[in-house]
Amino acid sequence: MMILVLSVIVGLSVIAILPVMSEAQLKQKTFVTHSGSVIQTTGEIIDPLYTVSSVEFDPEEFLRNFEYGRISVSESGQTIRDYTIIAEDDKIQEISPGVFFNIWSFNGTVPGPTIRATEGDLVRINFINNGSKEHTMHFHGIHPAEMDGVFESVGSGGGQFVYEFEAGPVGVHPYHCHVMPLEEHIVHGLYGVFIVDPKEERPPADEMVMVLNGFDTDFDTENNFYAANTIPFYYQHHPIQINTDELIRIYVVNMVEFDPINNFHLHGNLYKYYPTGTDLIPSFYTDMITLSQTERGIMEFEYKFPGKYLFHAHKVEFSEKGWVGMFLVNDNHEKNNQEIENGT
Amino acid sequence: MELDGNSSRGKTIASGVIPFVFVIILMLYIFGPGSDLLDLGIPLPEITIEKIDFVDSEIQATVRNTGPISVEVVMADVNDRIQPAAVEPDKSLERFETALVRIPFEWNAGEPYTIGITIDDGTRFEKEIDAAAPALDFSLDLVVFFAIIGTYVGVIPIMIGLLWLPFIKKISRKKYHFFLALTAGLLLFLAIDSIEEAIDVSDENLAGSFNGTLLVVTIVILSFLVLYYAGEKLVKQANSSKITKHVAIALMISIGIGLHNFGEGLAIGASVGLGSIAFSTFLIVGFALHNTTEGIAIAAPMSRGKLMIGKLVAMGLIAGTPAIFGAWLGGFSYSPFSTVIFLSIGAGAIFQVILVLVKWIKEQDTVLSSGAVVSGFATGISIMYLTSILV
Structure with missing residues (x-):
């Protein structure tokens, strides 16, 4: 009898105490710092660097997404690619965990969609301006003057314009709004990438787009955040998965304003660099390129050894404000095995 | 009769309350639900x-x-x-x-x-x-360190200043008035100095919503009024008891200077704590010279009574030791808000003391525009300015 009573009491007290203990454990949160030390806090953690966090825009999805348009063929046999691009300027988006900023966007995202065509294709863009200000689309490349998106402002609240030109030259080019004040329209996010593939395709590769950009969230003409593809530190806590011995091709475009230069440094490797992507022979074999405003190019490399490799601006201010990421290189067993088989 | 009295009292209360009722209605109208009257402009977070x-x-x-x-x-x-x-x-x-x-x-x-x-x-x-410095941990060494600084800056200079007493005692009436006026000049400088310091601290550390300058002005005036009331009481009592008017005035001066030195101690302790001052011997010498003049301020009124060494030392301590307490508080738990408050209280106290001094000179059948008074006042404020350059 006594034993029963005792065990009931013990059981009840355990039930009573356990939730208290687990609550106390919940209250104590920990996080790891630069130097690896573990910090305990009863409060909240604000860490855009190492803590996995996601926001509305998904750089993971943007990275390998290419828009080829609605394809048709003209009577003369020319490929026609139709796109619909809608400009807006009233969205408030989380551009870093907890930071909300009024972005101006093409098709709702910053950067806008990556438009991709083959040299000689007819690109036809049905542009609709649903914003409250005038906007245009100005493509870098070769096209008639009236398709330049500078003098033909498209009115707010549903104004329309059709940009029509032959894709060229081969390479990677930016497009952006060209309405004055230009800086304002660009830094709010009205830009994107336009890729023109050569008629004879480049070798197959794991292809990705990186737009190097920044945000001046307090309007003091200095960027508060930098990133590859908008969200600071994103590829640091969401490493880009790639394989050993697989060709990686990055279309990189620098859209950072205010700061005269940006750069791109790759760890544990060097890359072949094709400035503007206009030539099919690389100009450099390097691990560091310097990019001025809208300067861009194609990088190609393969990793020999698996593991984690950083890539970031070697202007360290930019990397410490978000322009830093990581490749997680997985061992490409399949390919290795094949090679071994072929070898024997 | 009684009924009449009640109803007129009711009316008085009602007439006092009615405006408040209207204020509340106005507030409800402006801030109440469904009111978008004042939804103008963009509130900026800060x-x-x-x-x-x-x-x-x-x-x-x-x-x-x-x-x-x-x-x-x-x-x-x-x-x-x-x-x-x-x-x-x-x-x-x-x-x-x-x-x-x-x-x-x-x-x-x-x-x-x-x-x-x-x-x-x-x-x-x-x-x-400006320079990162570790937050001060409470330790005996530091307690002693702040006590020593407080003593150097507050107690010792005032005690030295008091040594002028025999000199002031021996001089003529006219020259005595010169010294009283000199004291008033010194004090005026201290008061302005305190206010400037208080406004500086509030500008640098307090948010705009505290209305820093108005906070300082309000506290200065309140402290002046409280001490003015208490001072008058003290002087009245002096007339009917054994402490003489000289002592009463000197005591008020010491309290005023004490409050000022408390604020000064806070500022010094905080600066050491925040790492913005490296205490050099030069700085201590500057403070010491500056504060010696505060001793004269106490000595001047005391010189006309009997020589009371015990009381004199006590007043020196009242004026000086607050610097030690201030340094402790400022060094170990600095709060810009309390620093602003104490500096302002000190300034108000000093204004009250100046008023007492001026009245005291007037009561001795002297015209305020006499050469002795005017030159004394001018000398006092000039001495303070010159010694302040050393700090």
Whole structure:
């Protein structure tokens, strides 16, 4: 009898105490710092660097997404690619965990969609301006003057314009709004990438787009955040998965304003660099390129050894404000095995 | 009769209350539900970083929401480089609420740092620290250190100043008035000095919503009024009891100077604590010379009574020791708000003492525009300015 009573009491007290203990454990949160030390806090953690966090825009999805348009063929046999691009300027988006900023966007995202065509294709863009200000689309490349998106402002609240030109030259080019004040329209996010593939395709590769950009969230003409593809530190806590011995091709475009230069440094490797992507022979074999405003190019490399490799601006201010990421290189067993088989 | 009295009293109360009722109705109308009368303009969020502490491998920032709307603290940076951090108790701040932002960081002593805090709309606020210094831990050594500084700055100079008493005792009536006026001049300078310091501290550390300058003015006037009332009582009592009027006035001067020195001690302790002062012997010499003049201020009225060494020393201590207590408080638990308050109280106290001194000179059948008084006043304020350059 006594034993029963005792065990009931013990059981009840355990039930009573356990939730208290687990609550106390919940209250104590920990996080790891630069130097690896573990910090305990009863409060909240604000860490855009190492803590996995996601926001509305998904750089993971943007990275390998290419828009080829609605394809048709003209009577003369020319490929026609139709796109619909809608400009807006009233969205408030989380551009870093907890930071909300009024972005101006093409098709709702910053950067806008990556438009991709083959040299000689007819690109036809049905542009609709649903914003409250005038906007245009100005493509870098070769096209008639009236398709330049500078003098033909498209009115707010549903104004329309059709940009029509032959894709060229081969390479990677930016497009952006060209309405004055230009800086304002660009830094709010009205830009994107336009890729023109050569008629004879480049070798197959794991292809990705990186737009190097920044945000001046307090309007003091200095960027508060930098990133590859908008969200600071994103590829640091969401490493880009790639394989050993697989060709990686990055279309990189620098859209950072205010700061005269940006750069791109790759760890544990060097890359072949094709400035503007206009030539099919690389100009450099390097691990560091310097990019001025809208300067861009194609990088190609393969990793020999698996593991984690950083890539970031070697202007360290930019990397410490978000322009830093990581490749997680997985061992490409399949390919290795094949090679071994072929070898024997 | 009684009924009449009651009803007229009711009317008085009612007439006093009615305006308040209207004020409340007005407030309800403006702020009440469904009222969009004042939904004009864009309220700008604001936070103030009130304090930065450098502790073991960590920088801690105390932030207060000093804007009109609630905000969230979303990011911390050191020298404009983003750092992981923790916010305690939590990151959302209502109006006037504070939070502690803990930034793990291996800081280097003596180097300048700028700490930035970004809120949810992307606005970044920052505070600069000239030289990082570890937050002071309460230790016996430090207690002694502050006591010694307080003694050097407050007690010893005043005691030295008191040694002029025999000299002032021997001089003629006219010259005596010169010294009384000189005292008033010294004190006026101290009062202005306190106010300037208080406004400086509030500008640098308090948010605009505290109305720093008006806060200082209000406290100065309140402290003046309280001490004026208490002082009059003391003088009245002096007439009917054994302490003489000289003693009463000297006592008021010591209290006024004591309050001022408390504020000065706070500022010194805080500066050491925040690492913005490296205490050099030169600085101590400057403070000492400056504060010696405060001793003269006490000695002057005392010189006309009997020589009372015990009372004189007591007054010196009343005026001087607050510097020690101030240094302790400022060094170990600095609060810009309390510093502003104490400096302002000190200024108000000194204004009251000046008034007493002027009345005292007048009561001795002297014209305020006499050469002795005017030149004394001018000399006093000039001496203070010249010695203040040394600090």
